[in-house]
Amino acid sequence: MTSAPRTLEFFFFDAGGGHRSAALALSEVIAERYPGWRIELVNLQEILAPVDMFHKVTGLQSQDFYNAILKRGWTFGSKAMLRTLQRGIRHYSPSFEEVLEKHWQSSKPDIVVSLIPNFNLILFRALRRVHADMPYVTVMTDLADFPPHFWLEKQDQFMICGTDRAAEQARTAGYRPERIFQSSGMILKPIFYRDMAGHDGAQDRRAAREAVGLDPDLPTALIMFGGYGSKTAEKIVNRLARTDLKLQTIVICGHNEKLRAALKDTPDCHAVGFTDRVPDYMRMADFFIGKPGPGSISEALHMGLPVIIERNNLTMPQERYNTDWVSEKEVGIVIRDFKRIGEAVRFLLTDGRLEQFRENARRLDNRAVYEIPAMLERIIGSAA
Numbered sequence: 001m002t003s004a005p006r007t008l009e010f011f012f013f014d015a016g017g018g019h020r021s022a023a024l025a026l027s028e029v030i031a032e033r034y035p036g037w038r039i040e041l042v043n044l045q046e047i048l049a050p051v052d053m054f055h056k057v058t059g060l061q062s063q064d065f066y067n068a069i070l071k072r073g074w075t076f077g078s079k080a081m082l083r084t085l086q087r088g089i090r091h092y093s094p095s096f097e098e099v100l101e102k103h104w105q106s107s108k109p110d111i112v113v114s115l116i117p118n119f120n121l122i123l124f125r126a127l128r129r130v131h132a133d134m135p136y137v138t139v140m141t142d143l144a145d146f147p148p149h150f151w152l153e154k155q156d157q158f159m160i161c162g163t164d165r166a167a168e169q170a171r172t173a174g175y176r177p178e179r180i181f182q183s184s185g186m187i188l189k190p191i192f193y194r195d196m197a198g199h200d201g202a203q204d205r206r207a208a209r210e211a212v213g214l215d216p217d218l219p220t221a222l223i224m225f226g227g228y229g230s231k232t233a234e235k236i237v238n239r240l241a242r243t244d245l246k247l248q249t250i251v252i253c254g255h256n257e258k259l260r261a262a263l264k265d266t267p268d269c270h271a272v273g274f275t276d277r278v279p280d281y282m283r284m285a286d287f288f289i290g291k292p293g294p295g296s297i298s299e300a301l302h303m304g305l306p307v308i309i310e311r312n313n314l315t316m317p318q319e320r321y322n323t324d325w326v327s328e329k330e331v332g333i334v335i336r337d338f339k340r341i342g343e344a345v346r347f348l349l350t351d352g353r354l355e356q357f358r359e360n361a362r363r364l365d366n367r368a369v370y371e372i373p374a375m376l377e378r379i380i381g382s383a384a
Contacts, residue, residue, distance in 0.1 A: 005036040006380060007109040011123065012116060013045045018295040019115045022141050022187040029190060030373050040109065044119060047103055051095040079317040086118060086149050093122045100126035111135045111380050117142070117318070121153045135383045139372065141186060143294050143325050145169045146318040158379050162186050162294075162368055165321065181375045185366030186298040192279050193369075208284045212250075212270045219247040219349060222285035222305065224296055227274065229256025236289060236341050237269050243342040245349075250281050279303060287348060287357075288332075289341065292322040297332075302366050306357035307332035308344050331361045 010027065012019040020043075027039045045052075089096070096119075104127055112127055112134060114120055120138050127136055137158040138151060144165045145151040151166075152159070152173045160181045161167040167182045206216035214220065221240070223233045233251050240249065248268040253260040255274050263271035272281060278299065282288070288300035292309040300307050311323040311334050323334045335344050348354055 003034045003036055003377060005038070006034070006111070007038045007040065008376065009040045009042055009107065009109040009112045011042050011044050011112065011114045011119075013043060018141055018293065021189065021295065022115050022139065025187050025189045025369050026139075026372060029369050033373055034377070040107075042103075044116060044123075048096055048099055051092065051099055078314075082146075082150075082317060089118055089122065090149075093125075096122050097126040097129075101130050104130040109134070111137060111376060111383075113376065114138045115141055117150045120151065120157075121149065121155065124153065124155050124157055133383065135379050137376065137379060139187070140166050141294060142166075142318055142322075143186070144321040146321075147173075150318060160372060160375055163325065165325070181372075181379075183368035183371045183375070185302075185364060185368045186294050187369045187372065188295075188299055188302055188366065190369060191276070192299060192302055194279065205284055208280065212284070214248050214250070214268070214270055214284070218268070219245075219287075220250060220285045221247060221308075221345065222250045222252070222282055222288050222300070224252040224278075224288070224290045225254075226291060226293060226296065227254040229254040229259045230291070231259065232338060234259060234262050236338055237263060237266060239339065239341050240345065241266075241268070243346075245342065245345060247345065247349075250285055252278060252281060286354060287345075289338075289345075292319045292326070292334075294319070294322055297322055297326065298366060301331055301361040301364055304358050304361050306348060306354060306361060308335065308341065308348065309333075310335055310338050312336050329360060329364070331357050331364070 010023040012023040014020055023041055027041065030037050030039060100123060108131065114123055114137070124136050127134060135158060137160060139160045140151050140162060142151065143163045152170060154174060156179070158179050158181065159170045159175055160183060161170055162183050162185050167180055170180045209216045209220065223236055225233055233253070237249050237251065240247065251263055251269060251271045252275065253263070253271055253273055257273065260271045260273050263269055282300060282303040282305055285305055288305040288307045290296050290307070290309065292311065292315060297307055297309070307326060309323060309326060309332060311320060315323070326332045327334055333344050333348055335341070
């Protein structure tokens with residue numbers, strides 16, 4: 001595909017990892033489809049570092065603190081923490097905006113794309129003071145907004161939403177129809193779309209299981225709690241082992257080496273450290289168990305894996321709608337506590353539910369990572 005040379009700024013940060021992943025996935029597709037475009041990846045945390053009071057006081061990056069909370073499961077009261085964060089952003093917004101204005105005084109891209117929540121008001125205001133007509137786009141990497149001041153702000157910008165609910169929220173917030181674009185889902189890495197034509201899926205799955213020391217014929221759960229893992233995964237493996245269910249597990253431990261070491265010699269369990277082969281391990285599995293994050297849910301469903309997820313007081317507030325969406329789409333099971341994981345797996349594996357949920361998952365047909373670059377091209381063109 002040919003297109004006029006363009007420069008695009010993608011703003012992301014590393015809290016949770018999904019924002020950087022989405023930015024890199026879009027960059028990869030754009031490099032293939034729009035070779036004349038130049039992508040500048042901008043880590044907002046690094047730009048704001050000189051005026052980041054949290055970092056000055058504690059010596060920690062706020063994203064590192066956030067990731068440590070996820071790793072340890074310290075998410076009780078996360079709604080209050082989110083609102084405190086938002087108050088802090090508003091309090092320091094003059095300093096943040098001054099830094100951003102200086103950035104744009106030396107940078108003039110054709111479009112600014114935000115893949116992060118909470119900061120879109122200050123990003124937009126700072127950009128408008130320097131470049132009054134430059135298109136500003138927010139790509140929502142959650143299934144829905146968690147108002148107020150999370151993804152949607154009352155400002156004349158573009159929104160790219162991945163669900164009907166998110167698009168409706170944008171309309172309700174007052175966004176004009178021509179400012180709202182809707183993709184078919186969340187952004188996934190292109191590796192999840194690897195062509196499997198000509199392959200025998202069932203036979204390949206059996207061979208892949210054997211290659212890592214698993215039984216080729218046992219039902220297999222893939223357990224994953226993000227790039228930093230969680231001790232909850234070990235508890236799930238142990239609880240399943242105490243049932244009479246005949247099944248095995250693949251656990252993606254991410255950067256959590258302590259978790260991988262704890263599971264290393266567990267029977268009927270294959271523990272994996274941080275890996276870029278998540279799609280391959282998903283192809284070995286029959287269903288997914290994990291946190292209700294938009295990325296992991298979308299990856300699993302795209303690979304045809306029904307999900308078992310948890311919703312309770314520890315669930316991050318911006319992820320609670322995801323559990324409703326899973327129930328509405330009939331692509332998985334939502335439980336209050338992973339202490340009931342045995343019952344949930346038994347329910348999934350009886351009366352044909354696994355295959356029905358798999359079929360429902362296949363119908364979603366998420367192509368967002370290939371749709372959004374064309375949307376950005378239209379937005380740039382409309383501003384020319």
